[in-house]
Amino acid sequence: MANKIVTEEARKQIGKAGEARTYDVERGAIRRFAEAVGDPNPLFNDEHEARKTRFGGMIAMPTFYRSMGSPIPDIKIEALGATFRGLDGGSDWEYFNPIRPGDRITVQTRLVDLRESEGRLGTMVFITMETSYTNQFGAVCATQRSTAIRY
Amino acid sequence: MAKQIYFEDVEVGSEIGPLEKNPTTQQLVKYAGASGDFYQIHYDKDFALANKLPGVILHGALKNGFLAQLMTDFAGAEGWVRKLSVQYRGMDQPGTKVVCRGKVVKKYHDNGHHLVDCEIWLENAKGEKTTPGSATVILPARHAH
Numbered sequence: 001m002a003n004k005i006v007t008e009e010a011r012k013q014i015g016k017a018g019e020a021r022t023y024d025v026e027r028g029a030i031r032r033f034a035e036a037v038g039d040p041n042p043l044f045n046d047e048h049e050a051r052k053t054r055f056g057g058m059i060a061m062p063t064f065y066r067s068m069g070s071p072i073p074d075i076k077i078e079a080l081g082a083t084f085r086g087l088d089g090g091s092d093w094e095y096f097n098p099i100r101p102g103d104r105i106t107v108q109t110r111l112v113d114l115r116e117s118e119g120r121l122g123t124m125v126f127i128t129m130e131t132s133y134t135n136q137f138g139a140v141c142a143t144q145r146s147t148a149i150r151y
Numbered sequence: 152m153a154k155q156i157y158f159e160d161v162e163v164g165s166e167i168g169p170l171e172k173n174p175t176t177q178q179l180v181k182y183a184g185a186s187g188d189f190y191q192i193h194y195d196k197d198f199a200l201a202n203k204l205p206g207v208i209l210h211g212a213l214k215n216g217f218l219a220q221l222m223t224d225f226a227g228a229e230g231w232v233r234k235l236s237v238q239y240r241g242m243d244q245p246g247t248k249v250v251c252r253g254k255v256v257k258k259y260h261d262n263g264h265h266l267v268d269c270e271i272w273l274e275n276a277k278g279e280k281t282t283p284g285s286a287t288v289i290l291p292a293r294h295a296h
Contacts, residue, residue: 029185036185037216038172041223053228062219062232066186066212090238090284091215095231 005079005125006116013111016073020108023068027101030060033067059098065133065142070107072129075114080125080150089126092145097135104136112145125150155227158258158265158292167253167269170221174209174245182213204242211239214249214273214282221251221271226288233266234287241281243273250274253286265292 027047034044042049043059050058099105113128131144179193188210191198199207215237222232243249253271260266266289273282 033185036178036181037213037220038178039216039220039223041220043223043228055228061216062223062235063212063216066188066215069187090211090236090282092234092236094234 003116004123005077006114007078010075010077011114013073013075014114015110015112016075017108017110018071018073020106021068021070022104022106025060025099025101025103025105027058029067030058030064030099030101033064034061037061037063055098055100057100059100062093062095062142064099065093065107065131065144068105068107068133070109070131072109073111075111075127077114077125077150089147089149094143095141097139097141099133099135099141103141105141106134108132108134113147119151121151123151153224153227155229156225156290158267158290159294161255161258161267161290163255163258165255167225167255167271168221168251170217170224170251171248172217172251173248174213174243176207176245179207179209179213179245182210182216186210186212188212206244209243209245209249211237211282214239214243217249217251218271218273218282218284218286221253222269222286222288225253225269226290229291231289232286233289235284236286237271237282237284239282241275241279243275243281247276249276249281264289266290 031045044061047058109129109131112130116123116125127148129146133142134140183189193210196207226232251273253269255267256270257268269286271284271286272280274280
């Protein structure tokens with residue numbers, strides 16, 4: 001059966017990237033983020049203690065990346081129109097390298113999957129975006145996949 | 152630094168946590184500021200009620216942060232959280248406790264690393280899993296395997 005909403009034309013947008021954003025990571029921002037979550041781990045809060053570890057200094061906690069946004073690519077799905085409702089389904093993270101104070105992180109979000117299925121709310125559209133976080137040495141620190149559900 | 156756990160110390164079924172959190176509206180405001188997520192359903196009660204919510208609700212990403220804390224505590228300074236997945240299934244409100252828990256579901260070696268896969272979740276005061284997920288952690292080993 002042909003898709004009702006996610007047409008072949010719509011799927012051609014897979015791979016489309018939003019505008020990249022670059023952030024300078026400050027020590028205070030790393031600490032404030034950990035404080036907001038309520039995580040007292042010395043790795044994320046205490047330079048003196050963190051220096052004694054194999055990291056040799058403070059690093060950011062795994063969800064610090066949420067403070068560095070980037071615009072999602074402009075995706076057109078004709079049947080959804082402008083007034084669709086959405087739900088944030090969650091996140092899938094992969095971590096490759098730590099992020100440290102003074103790092104310069106480039107953030108970019110791409111559409112990596114677009115599909116539909118029939119659910120109790122009618123036809124549900126799953127829009128999967130992947131955001132990559134790359135440091136000033138060209139090393140990917142993390143990727144985040146998020147699936148938004150539109151119905 | 153907390154005591155380090157090693158690959159040899161964990162078995163399939165080993166429990167992780169619990170990590171209890173008591174989020175307040177003040178914490179939601181702090182998190183909004185730290186993360187830059189200023190969607191009003193997380194701090195403006197009138198706005199939340201007008202959007203058919205029972206009141207302000209926790210940021211999904213804050214619950215993701217709580218589960219990240221559970222796993223970085225487990226991994227210790229010698230370990231590394233390699234993967235972390237969370238699914239937002241239910242809403243949670245400030246003023247009531249939430250508890251993060253997990254258990255080891257697989258132990259294995261890959262590419263010279265000692266890895267454990269874990270099932271993780273955040274549950275509300277009624278014990279309902281509002282935010283299930285999974286994680287993969289690299290642990291240090293006492294001995295080469």
